[in-house]
Amino acid sequence: MNLAKVQTLTKASKPKPQNQRIPVWSWFWFILGALYFILPLLATLEFSLQMKRDQISLLAYQKAFEDPQFIKTFTYSNVLALATIIAGIVLFVPTAYWIRLRLPEARRLTEFITFLPFVVPAIILVFGLIRIYSTPVKIPFTDIELFQPLTTTHFGTNVLIVAGYMVLAMPYMYRSVDIGMRTVDVRTLTEAAQSLGANWFTIITRVILPNIRASLLSGALLTFAIVVGEVTLASFLGVNAFGPYLFLLGQHLAYQPAALSFVTFLLTWMAMGLIQLFTGGQGQAAGAH
Amino acid sequence: MTQTTLSTPKKIAPVALDWKKWLGVIPFFLFAVLFLILPSLRLFIGSFTDNAGRFTVGNILELFEQKSILDAYWLSIRISAVTAIGGGIFGFLLAYAVTIGGLPSPLRSMLITFSGVASNFAGVPLAFAFVATLGRTGIITAILKNVFHINIYQAGFSLYSFVGLSLTYMYFQFPLMVLIMAPALDGLKREWREAAENLGATTFQYWSQVAMPILLPSILGAMILLFGNAFGAYATAYALTGGSLPIVTIQIGAQIRGDVLHNPGLGYAMAMGMVFIMAISLAGYSWLQRISERWLR
Numbered sequence: 339m340n341l342a343k344v345q346t347l348t349k350a351s352k353p354k355p356q357n358q359r360i361p362v363w364s365w366f367w368f369i370l371g372a373l374y375f376i377l378p379l380l381a382t383l384e385f386s387l388q389m390k391r392d393q394i395s396l397l398a399y400q401k402a403f404e405d406p407q408f409i410k411t412f413t414y415s416n417v418l419a420l421a422t423i424i425a426g427i428v429l430f431v432p433t434a435y436w437i438r439l440r441l442p443e444a445r446r447l448t449e450f451i452t453f454l455p456f457v458v459p460a461i462i463l464v465f466g467l468i469r470i471y472s473t474p475v476k477i478p479f480t481d482i483e484l485f486q487p488l489t490t491t492h493f494g495t496n497v498l499i500v501a502g503y504m505v506l507a508m509p510y511m512y513r514s515v516d517i518g519m520r521t522v523d524v525r526t527l528t529e530a531a532q533s534l535g536a537n538w539f540t541i542i543t544r545v546i547l548p549n550i551r552a553s554l555l556s557g558a559l560l561t562f563a564i565v566v567g568e569v570t571l572a573s574f575l576g577v578n579a580f581g582p583y584l585f586l587l588g589q590h591l592a593y594q595p596a597a598l599s600f601v602t603f604l605l606t607w608m609a610m611g612l613i614q615l616f617t618g619g620q621g622q623a624a625g626a627h
Numbered sequence: 628m629t630q631t632t633l634s635t636p637k638k639i640a641p642v643a644l645d646w647k648k649w650l651g652v653i654p655f656f657l658f659a660v661l662f663l664i665l666p667s668l669r670l671f672i673g674s675f676t677d678n679a680g681r682f683t684v685g686n687i688l689e690l691f692e693q694k695s696i697l698d699a700y701w702l703s704i705r706i707s708a709v710t711a712i713g714g715g716i717f718g719f720l721l722a723y724a725v726t727i728g729g730l731p732s733p734l735r736s737m738l739i740t741f742s743g744v745a746s747n748f749a750g751v752p753l754a755f756a757f758v759a760t761l762g763r764t765g766i767i768t769a770i771l772k773n774v775f776h777i778n779i780y781q782a783g784f785s786l787y788s789f790v791g792l793s794l795t796y797m798y799f800q801f802p803l804m805v806l807i808m809a810p811a812l813d814g815l816k817r818e819w820r821e822a823a824e825n826l827g828a829t830t831f832q833y834w835s836q837v838a839m840p841i842l843l844p845s846i847l848g849a850m851i852l853l854f855g856n857a858f859g860a861y862a863t864a865y866a867l868t869g870g871s872l873p874i875v876t877i878q879i880g881a882q883i884r885g886d887v888l889h890n891p892g893l894g895y896a897m898a899m900g901m902v903f904i905m906a907i908s909l910a911g912y913s914w915l916q917r918i919s920e921r922w923l924r
Contacts, residue, residue: 364728367720368738371801375741377767378753378798381760429658436651444652451659457905458667459859461876462898465883466666469673501662563747569862574883584751585866596759599752603744610743 379603386596398593399601407583408598415572415580418496419565422503423558426511429504431554434516435546438524452512455505460570463502468574471498495575502571507561514560518553519546556613563609567602667902673895686896693888695873696897703858703875704904706789710796711853717797718804719846726812739809742802749799754866757795761786787868795867796857803856807849811842811919841922848915855908858901875901 389398402408437444455463471488488494504511527549531541547554569581584602588595677683690696725735748756760767763780771777785791815838823833861876870877875897881887882894 359729361724361729364724364730367717367724367728368730368734371717371721371724371738371805372741374798374801375745378756378760381766382756384766385759429655433652433655436648440648441652444649448652448655451656451663453909454659454663454667456855457902457909458663459861459876459901459905461859461861461879461883462670462902463663463666465879465894465898466670467662468883469669470666501658504658505663560747567750567752569750569866574880581751581862584755588751588755588866595755599755602752603748603756606748607744610740610747614740614743 379600382596382600382603386593386600389593398597402594402597402601405594408580411578411580411583412566414578415566415568418500418503418577418579419562421496421500422507422565423511423561425500426504426507426561427515427554427558430508430512430515431547431550432542434512434519435524435542438516438519439528448512452508455509460502460506460568463505464571464574467498467502489575495577499571499575499577502575503561503565503568506568506571507557507564510560510564511557514553514557515550518550521553522549552616555616559609559613563606566605670895670898670902673892674899676892676895678890678892683892686890686892689890689893690896690900693893696878696888696893699873699875699878699897700900702789702873706793706796706874707854707857709793710800710857711850713793714797714800714853715804715846715850718801718849719808721801722805722808722812726809727815735809738805742805745802746799746806749860750862751866753795753798753863757786757791757798757867761791761794787871789872792864792867792872792874795863796860799863800853800857803853804849807852808846811845811849814922815841841919844915844919848912848919851908851912851915855905855912858908859905 386398387394387396389395389401433448437448458466468489471494472490473487474483475485475487486494488498524546527545528541531545536545567581567584568579569585572579573582573585584595584598587598674686675682675684677685721738724730725738757765759765761779762768763786765786768779771779786795819837819841820833823837828836859876861880864872864874864877865880868877870881878887879894879898879901882897886894888894888897
């Protein structure tokens with residue numbers, strides 16, 4: 339949804355001159371905002387520390403981390419995130435590069451496609467994916483089967499969910515790659531590399547990728563933030579990921595879910611902090627709301 | 628957009644080579660068709676198909692007849708509108724406070740970072756955080772009861788209701804507004820204010836006749852974006868209310884799990900109705916964005 343932030347990625351922040359008077363209203367709104375931010379986190383933290391009666395302890399965290407299901411689902415979600423990021427880079431970088439360099443006429447169409455996931459929310463996407471890939475996939479208008487339904491095999495489901503995550507992450511990833519290529523002069527770099535005898539693979543891996551690493555990294559971290567806690571796709575496709583695990587945990591237990599929620603918050607914070615560090619500009623946001 | 632001028636020489640290039648250039652983007656378009664276009668198209672076609680597989684507009688018409696469906700849309704629209712307007716106003720005031728409101732500049736980067744985190748902190752963890760805060764045994768609930776002797780649950784408040792869900796959504800809504808409005812407020816040139824003051828304008832006149840007309844398209848655009856943000860949300864609402872608050876996304880979720888409407892076509896039509904509303908709001912957003920870019924860039 340948060341297209342605007344992708345567009346403002348490149349705009350640097352400008353310091354503003356300060357007024358002489360104490361800006362009472364500004365402070366008022368700021369403090370109110372700060373309270374809204376902090377109170378739920380404080381409440382979660384405080385609650386998570388109360389597992390032992392009348393005593394502050396990290397028992398909830400210890401219990402949560404010890405659960406083999408936690409380790410399994412959390413690892414699995416991280417692997418999914420990594421797979422999404424790698425597949426995304428492999429698909430989006432050459433495409434954005436080729437369109438910048440050779441195919442500017444495909445630009446508008448690609449922009450439109452990368453915009454589409456904002457119009458199709460996760461719940462609708464997974465609805466469509468299930469309806470298409472839970473039956474054998476046929477060549478249109480014939481009865482020739484291309485392959486078995488993806489949702490019936492373990493591997494097929496993994497393919498489907500990574501593809502779904504790539505779609506969810508596409509607006510952020512594709513655009514941050516594209517913006518990265520705008521700031522470095524791809525054309526000149528390519529010509530220089532070509533005149534030194536580099537082939538296409540070398541150009542992309544050794545010249546283009548290192549030059550857009552900052553935007554690549556921020557796209558990757560954002561994807562990580564989207565995928566690791568994602569619930570909608572994961573629960574409807576029936577995979578054993580961290581998001582559905584946390585949801586189920588919340589149905590039975592009280593303290594461990596609070597502890598893991600706080601940990602998730604810290605992870606999100608880390609990802610955003612790193613993005614801030616790498617881009618030095620506006621924060622970004624996405625959302626598995 | 629500068630790239631469009633580059634496309635002119637392509638007409639001089641030999642035609643035979645032209646189509647080969649498209650080979651480079653085939654993987655991307657294939658991916659988009661397989662995992663985005665085709666699934667959407669399937670729902671679209673399904674919404675115009677009856678149980679016997681024939682073409683019908685009955686599903687679309689039924690959307691407007693079934694009370695439960697209309698109620699779901701209406702509830703979603705109300706929650707999205709309330710959090711978009713509320714979050715929009717609050718986010719704007721916050722963005723104003725840290726940009727031209729005269730707060731020390733370290734607070735600005737703090738707020739921006741925090742907004743980046745908060746607008747991404749959604750779904751199950753967010754729901755749990757609000758249960759710990761405003762749930763029956765939440766900390767704020769307890770403080771209000773023990774210190775101020777106000778029992779909000781006896782007073783009719785519930786976290787698992789319209790108000791509760793709206794308060795929860797606000798947690799990612801107003802940070803998003805901050806992230807959009809801060810750069811826009813930076814775009815207000817100091818010369819405009821000086822020019823207005825030189826002509827004898829008061830602060831009120833400057834805001835009502837100079838700054839607001841310039842900012843209004845981006846404020847409205849951002850609010851529409853916030854609307855869509857809340858409208859498509861599923862995980863937060865599901866984790867918080869467990870499906871007891873029947874917003875559209877929850878209803879569609881139930882329809883995917885098992886045909887609760889007893890008519891698959893109607894389920895597809897419901898999904899398409901959502902896409903339709905999302906498409907309209909995003910079109911409105913990009914239209915307003917183009918207007919605001921005239922002044923703020």
